[in-house]
Amino acid sequence: MSAKKLTGLLTALLLAAGTVTGCGSSAGSQEAASTQETATAVETTAATEAATEAATEAATEAAAEAATEAATEAGTETAAADDVTVRVGALKGPTTMGLVNLMAESDAGTSEGNYEFTVESAPDAITPLVASGDLDIALVPANLASVLYHKTNGGVSVIDINTEGVLYCVTGDDSIDSFDDLDGKTIVTTGQGATPEYAIRYLLDAYGISADLDFRSEATEIASVLAEDSSTVAILPQPFATAATIQNQDVHEAFSLNDSWNDIADGKSSMVQGVTIVNNDFLAAHPAAVETFLKEQEASVEKASSDVSGTAELVASYGIVEKAAVAEKALPKCAIVCVTGEEMKTKLSGFLDILAGFDAASVGGSVPGDDFYYLGQ
Numbered sequence: 001m002s003a004k005k006l007t008g009l010l011t012a013l014l015l016a017a018g019t020v021t022g023c024g025s026s027a028g029s030q031e032a033a034s035t036q037e038t039a040t041a042v043e044t045t046a047a048t049e050a051a052t053e054a055a056t057e058a059a060t061e062a063a064a065e066a067a068t069e070a071a072t073e074a075g076t077e078t079a080a081a082d083d084v085t086v087r088v089g090a091l092k093g094p095t096t097m098g099l100v101n102l103m104a105e106s107d108a109g110t111s112e113g114n115y116e117f118t119v120e121s122a123p124d125a126i127t128p129l130v131a132s133g134d135l136d137i138a139l140v141p142a143n144l145a146s147v148l149y150h151k152t153n154g155g156v157s158v159i160d161i162n163t164e165g166v167l168y169c170v171t172g173d174d175s176i177d178s179f180d181d182l183d184g185k186t187i188v189t190t191g192q193g194a195t196p197e198y199a200i201r202y203l204l205d206a207y208g209i210s211a212d213l214d215f216r217s218e219a220t221e222i223a224s225v226l227a228e229d230s231s232t233v234a235i236l237p238q239p240f241a242t243a244a245t246i247q248n249q250d251v252h253e254a255f256s257l258n259d260s261w262n263d264i265a266d267g268k269s270s271m272v273q274g275v276t277i278v279n280n281d282f283l284a285a286h287p288a289a290v291e292t293f294l295k296e297q298e299a300s301v302e303k304a305s306s307d308v309s310g311t312a313e314l315v316a317s318y319g320i321v322e323k324a325a326v327a328e329k330a331l332p333k334c335a336i337v338c339v340t341g342e343e344m345k346t347k348l349s350g351f352l353d354i355l356a357g358f359d360a361a362s363v364g365g366s367v368p369g370d371d372f373y374y375l376g377q
Contacts, residue, residue, distance in 0.1 A: 084286050085114045086293055089126050090139040092119060092320045094163045094238060095274035097327070098336035099139065100314040101307075102300035113292040119318065130156065136282040137293060142272040142348060143195050143355055143362050149277075149372050150364035156277045157374040159294060161344050162301070164335035165258025165271035167196060168241035172230030172251045179260040182233065183209035188222050189235040190215065198358040199271055200235060203257065206264045219244075226251050237273075239321050239330035246326060258335050269350025273335070278374065287377060298338040304331060345373040 090096040096119055105111040118135065120126050123144050129135045130148050139162055140148070148156050175181060182204075191197050192215035204211060216222050219240035226232050230250035241253055261271040276297070283290050304311045312321075312328035321327040339347065352367045360366060 083114060084289050085116055086282075086286075086289055087116045087118070087134065087136045088138070088293070089118045089120065089129055089135040091123060091126060091141075091274075092121050093274075094166050094334035094336055095139040096318070096320050097239075097311070097315050097331060097334055098162055098301045098304050098338075099297065100300070100318055100320065101303040101311060102296050103318065104314050105296070105300075111296060113289060113296060115293075119320070127151075130277070130279070133279055133281070135279070136286075137276060137278050137290070139274055139276050141195060142275050142351060145275045145277045146352055146368055146372070147362075147364035149368045150366075154368075154371060155280050157280055157283065158275045158277050158344070158348065158372060159290065159340065159374045160276045160297070161270070161272050161274070161337055161339040161348060162276050162297070163272075163274035164337055164339075165199075165256065165261055166238040166273050166334055167199065167235055167257040167271070168238065168333065169233065169254040169257065170226065170236050170241050170244050170251050171233045171254055172226070173233060173254075176233060176254045178255055179203055179207055179257070180209060181254075182211050184211065185233045186212040186214055187233050187235055188214045188216060188225055190217070190219055190222065190237075193359075194362070195273070195355065196235070196237070198355050198362065199257065199261070201358065202354050203260055203264075207260075223247060238334045239326055242330035242333065243326050246329070253333075256333070265350070268346065269354060270347035272348050272351045275348060283374065291377060294338075294340065301336055301338045304336055308332060341375050345370075345375065348373070 088099075090099055099117075102111060102115070103117050106113075106115040106117065118126075118129070123141060126135070126138055126140055127144065127148065130138050130140070131151055137159075142161075145156070145158050169176065169179075169182070176185075187200070189196060189200065192213075197213065197215070200213065216225070219236055222234050222236060223240070223244045226234055226244055227248050230248065234244075235257065236244060245251055245253055258271050261269075278290055308328055308331050312324045312331060315321050315327040315331070316324035321330070349367065352363050356363050356367050
């Protein structure tokens with residue numbers, strides 16, 4: 001009860017006491033005693049209310065302090081998650097070409113996240129590092145991601161598609177400008193028993209045409225074949241396709257197999273060449289760091305498109321492609337992307353289904369379930 005209300009109540013009681021004084025001294029004494037008791041009761045009630053109000057305020061302040069402390073601790077934990085050093089592995093080629101801008105920012109100390117990059121020439125060098133947990137995030141071929149999912153008993157998840165179709169038809173035969181034109185031809189290519197072969201055979205079936213495949217072990221070997229006979233029909237991945245046309249003016253890039261695939265896929269799959277996977281233990285412990293990487297990877301990919309020349313210089317400086325001129329010409333054709341969420345799941349799962357139809361071992365025995373796809377927080 002407030003002091004103002006207490007004063008008003010006492011005044012009213014005193015006036016009431018004065019009104020009945022004429023009724024006799026005995027009655028006045030009794031009334032005075034009654035008035036004193038009432039005043040005492042009012043004071044006691046006021047004291048009780050004041051104590052209750054003080055206790056309530058103290059409890060509210062304590063709760064506020066506890067909430068503030070909890071928020072501070074949560075913020076500290078988030079900051080710790082962002083400060084962790086993320087160990088990232090990648091392969092020389094288009095997947096890393098889209099990552100070089102982030103690599104440069106990390107080396108300059110201007111990236112938001114902290115990163116340690118390992119770039120290898122062959123998937124065989126990345127696989128054991130992922131399986132052992134020595135890499136937190138890795139950019140790998142799409143089918144290898146599925147194999148690693150099985151090898152680690154579901155220990156990795158895919159967080160994005162980083163590269164779509166990079167296969168191009170290279171030839172000096174001017175009569176060829178679409179996939180249909182390959183009917184009855186002999187195609188010189190690489191990737192026997194791997195993704196390139198399965199992708200080509202799928203397209204041959206889808207387009208209802210036939211062609212013979214002549215496999216070579218290295219892209220450089222195919223470049224030599226083209227130099228000897230420019231009418232040869234070859235299928236090469238980028239940036240080797242671009243390099244072949246620079247070295248040999250008698251051949252050109254006739255068409256992209258990525259376009260051929262998209263023409264018949266109806267959005268149900270994509271010719272996925274590279275994906276980004278994360279160690280699930282790391283994801284559980286540092287979700288904020290993974291989200292930061294995704295954000296910075298996307299920005300790096302966008303810069304690879306908006307600043308082709310600058311990105312090409314970085315590609316050469318990091319030893320991914322020997323010459324910046326080749327990298328600059330190849331970059332726009334490398335289908336470098338950062339596809340996440342449900343679109344990623346649709347495109348990748350459809351592609352893995354197709355690979356499994358040719359050879360289940362190519363995806364580790366079976367297509368992974370829904371837990372393979374990280375769809376974001």
